[in-house]
Amino acid sequence: IHSELGEYCQWALVNESRVGPSQVLRDGDVVQIIKATIPLEVDLSMEEVCKTPKARAAINRHLQQKRLKYAQELGQDILLQEVRRHQLSGDILEGEKVKLILEILNIRDLADLYARIGQDRQSPHAFLYYWVDDAPPRQHPSGKQPTSLVVPGERNQICLARLDNAVHKFARCCRPYPGQEGLVATLSERGVSIHWHECPELKRHGMQFEDLLEVTWDCGITWLQPMVFHVSVQRTTIASLLASFGRMSAQF
Numbered sequence: 587i588h589s590e591l592g593e594y595c596q597w598a599l600v601n602e603s604r605v606g607p608s609q610v611l612r613d614g615d616v617v618q619i620i621k622a623t624i625p626l627e628v629d630l631s632m633e634e635v636c637k638t639p640k641a642r643a644a645i646n647r648h649l650q651q652k653r654l655k656y657a658q659e660l661g662q663d664i665l666l667q668e669v670r671r672h673q674l675s676g677d678i679l680e681g682e683k684v685k686l687i688l689e690i691l692n693i694r695d696l697a698d699l700y701a702r703i704g705q706d707r708q709s710p711h712a713f714l715y716y717w718v719d720d721a722p723p724r725q726h727p728s729g730k731q732p733t734s735l736v737v738p739g740e741r742n743q744i745c746l747a748r749l750d751n752a753v754h755k756f757a758r759c760c761r762p763y764p765g766q767e768g769l770v771a772t773l774s775e776r777g778v779s780i781h782w783h784e785c786p787e788l789k790r791h792g793m794q795f796e797d798l799l800e801v802t803w804d805c806g807i808t809w810l811q812p813m814v815f816h817v818s819v820q821r822t823t824i825a826s827l828l829a830s831f832g833r834m835s836a837q838f
Contacts, residue, residue: 591619591621592641592644593625593626593628593648594621594622594623594624594625594626595619595620595621595622595626596620596621596622596626597620598617598618598619598620599617599618599620600615600616600617600618601615601616602616602618607632607635608635627750627752628645628648628649628652628752629751630649630751630752632645633645633646649752652750652752652753653752653753653775653776653777654701656704656750656753656777657700657701657703657704657705657773657775658697658700658701658704659700659704660700660703660704660744660773660778661699661700661701661702661703661704661705661710662700662703662704663744664703664704664710664742664799665679665699665700665703665710665713665714667742667743668710668711668714668742669714671740672714672717672718674714674717674718678717679696683716684696687713687716690716691708691712691713693708699713704773705773705774705775706772706773706774707775739795740796741770741795741796741798741799741800742799742800743799743800743801743802744771744778744799744800744801744802745802745803745804746764746801746802746803746804747803747804747807748807749764752777753777753778754777754778754780755776755777755778755779755780756780757779757780757781757782757785757787759781759785759786759787760781760782760784760785760786760787761782762780762781762782764803765803766782768782768783768784769781769782769783769800769801770782770783770788770798770799770800770801771798771799771800771801772788772793772797772798772799773799780801781798783798
């Protein structure tokens, strides 16, 4: 079976009966693949179902590509937020000087820069360092964040209109939930990790205020994904419990 077919596989019929992805085939089974018209999202649980290294590698490759694309989009947005914060023109992302700065930072191109910022492998300040006060290009340690560009008390934002299990993770240490206020996010090559802003784990790892992204929710978008809540009730009344659910539903 071609790998590309798996990206469009909606479900399957085995001997004219609909089956799940864990169905074990036998000799003589007649399989009909029902395809979608567009590539489908890859379920993370499918990796556990796969029987061959090639199949698992194909799923991992797909997830890495998805995370990379998301990181590039997020990194570009973060960089533009910093550009506006320092009252610079968006035109600085064009021209020959950009190529020179990227070469100094040992970055292949703008797409690579965006991905590194979106994965927290590169500070946007390392790039903007050469533009503030029109400083001439010179060697700068790319891993170091110039403190002169940090604006105390301000942080960049990430606006979420939907969640992708391959990209977004809710931290188990502080158990935040979708739509909650007061959340922050950390970035890595594996995606976005969402925490409560006073999560002890963030302090334990020495995360500074400006290192975290403020999480906002796009309430104008209809939420299409199912959500499951595990509720633990301890000594409360039905009235107060219903009121709590009402406040939660108002946020979605």
